[in-house]
Amino acid sequence: MKKKILWLLATAMPALSLAAEEVQPEPVSTVDEQQHEVSYHVLMLEVIDPYADVHSGPAMGYPVLNVIEQGETVEVLTRRPDWYEVRDQRGRRGWISAKQLSRTLQSTGEPVDLPSVGYGDYLKNSWQLGFSAGQFSGGELKGADLFTVAAGYRLFSWLSAEAEWGQLYSADIKGSMYGANILLEPMSHWRLSPVLVLGGGNMDLQEQPKLTPLLADQSTFFNVGLGANYYMGRNFVIRGEYRWYSMSEDKALDIESWKIGFNAFF
Numbered sequence: 633m634k635k636k637i638l639w640l641l642a643t644a645m646p647a648l649s650l651a652a653e654e655v656q657p658e659p660v661s662t663v664d665e666q667q668h669e670v671s672y673h674v675l676m677l678e679v680i681d682p683y684a685d686v687h688s689g690p691a692m693g694y695p696v697l698n699v700i701e702q703g704e705t706v707e708v709l710t711r712r713p714d715w716y717e718v719r720d721q722r723g724r725r726g727w728i729s730a731k732q733l734s735r736t737l738q739s740t741g742e743p744v745d746l747p748s749v750g751y752g753d754y755l756k757n758s759w760q761l762g763f764s765a766g767q768f769s770g771g772e773l774k775g776a777d778l779f780t781v782a783a784g785y786r787l788f789s790w791l792s793a794e795a796e797w798g799q800l801y802s803a804d805i806k807g808s809m810y811g812a813n814i815l816l817e818p819m820s821h822w823r824l825s826p827v828l829v830l831g832g833g834n835m836d837l838q839e840q841p842k843l844t845p846l847l848a849d850q851s852t853f854f855n856v857g858l859g860a861n862y863y864m865g866r867n868f869v870i871r872g873e874y875r876w877y878s879m880s881e882d883k884a885l886d887i888e889s890w891k892i893g894f895n896a897f898f
Contacts, residue, residue, distance in 0.1 A: 675707065675708040675738075676705050676706070676707055676708075676738075677705060677706055677708065677733065677736035677738060678703065678704070678705050678736055678738075679700050679701065679702055679703065679704055679705075679706065679735070679736055680702065680735055680736060681702060681732065681735045682701075682702050683699045683700065683701050683702065684699065684700040684706075684728055684732045684733070684735075684736075685699060685728070685729075685732065686698050686699065686700060686718070686720070686724070686726035686727065686728055687726055687727045687728070687729075688726060688727070689727055690712040690714075690715035690717070690727045691715070691727075692729070694727065697724070697726045698720070698724055698726065700718075700720055700728070704720065704721060705720075705721060706718040706719065706720050706721075706728070706736075707719045707720075708733075709725070712727075714729060714730045714731075715727050715728070715729055715730060716728055716729075716730060716733050718733075758785070758786050758897040758898065759783070759784070759785055759897065759898055760782075760783070760784045760785070760786065760792070760794070760869075760895045760896065760897045760898075761781075761782070761783050761895065761896050761897075761898075762781065762782045762783075762784075762794075762871065762893055762894060762895035762896070763779075763780070763781050763782075763893050763894065764779070764780050764782075764871065764891040764892060764893025764894075765777070765778070765779050765780075765891060765892070765893060766778045766889055766890045766891025766892060767889065767890065767891075768800070768887055768888065768889045769888050769889060769890055770887060770888030770889075771877070771886055771887030771888055772887060773800065773802070773805070773887045773889075774887075775802055776800045776801060776802035776805060777800065777801045777802065778798055778799075778800050778889055778891060779798060779799050779800075780796055780797065780798035780799075780891065780893075781796070781797055781798070782794045782795065782796040782797075782813075782895075783795055784815070786897070789817075789820045789821070790816065790817050790818050790820050791814070791815070791816060791817070792814075792815040792817070793812070793813070793814055793815070794812070794813050794815065795810075795811075795812050796809075796810065796811050796812070796813060796831075796833070797809070797810045798810070805837060806837075806838060807835060807836050807837035807838050808835075808836050808838070809833055809834065809835040809836070809853075810833050810834060811831055811832055811833015811834065811853070811855070812831055812832070812833065813829050813830065813831030813855075813857075814829075814830045814831060815827055815828070815829055816828040816829075816830070817861065820861075823862065823863050824860060824861070824862045824863075825860065825861050826858070826859070826860050827857075827858070827859045827860060827861055827871070827873065828856075828857070828858060829855070829856065829857030829858070829859060829873060829875065830855075830856060830857075831854070831855055832852070832853060832854040832855060833852075833853060833855075834850060834851070834852055834853070835850070835851045835852075835853055835879075836850050837850075837851075851879050851880065852879070852880040853877045853878060853879050853880065854877070854878045854880070855875045855876065855877045855878070856875065856876050857873045857874060857875035857876070858873065858874055859871060859872050859873025859874065860872055860873075861895075864894075867896055867897050867898060868894055868895070868896055869894060869895045869896075869897065870892070870893075870894050871892070871893055871894065871895055872890075872891070872892040872893075873890070873891060873892075874888070874889070874890045875888065875889050875890075875891075876888050877889070
């Protein structure tokens, strides 16, 4: 009986050994490893400039490792001040400046809104440059087209000052205007926020073929306006407004206008 048991054990040992080799436990990733794998949100961006330089580190002093060409996509991995670590389609990693990475598109086709240039930057003290177009909708200049450019500075999140210059055209009259405005934006933390405009300036009419002049050649005016700013993304804001102008020479010549345009802040 003892010999029979020893024979059975000797026969079964190789089979048990082979089964142990075949059934090995699969490696299980730890919780830390799993968290590391999902520690960032995958963001794929398409380069729209002719090329983007990829540096070996987050500074211009690091050498350029490779170049991402127009139309290629990169995956954003991590962020440093003004720099982003990316991985290209070939798996190569490197660093691209925020300035270059801002010239990319998301998978939806929309411009990327980088954290380094975003809504918070719009609310900080910043210089602004804008262009707008519209039309006089009331008063003696009704129907005249209006184009303006403005440069300003945001003093506080709710208060800005700007200088403005414009040109107006119609079949009967053309001229120019310039002035300064204070912009009050108490709800500036809203993406779409109301704006109150207070200001004044001077209007110069350079041509008036009609026998009876509508305005004096030069007229001082005061204006009040209501409008709204809408933050588009990156460093662009759409601005629309309606203004009422009071001419100093003759209250009967008061006029109104509307316009819409955009501002870029930097």
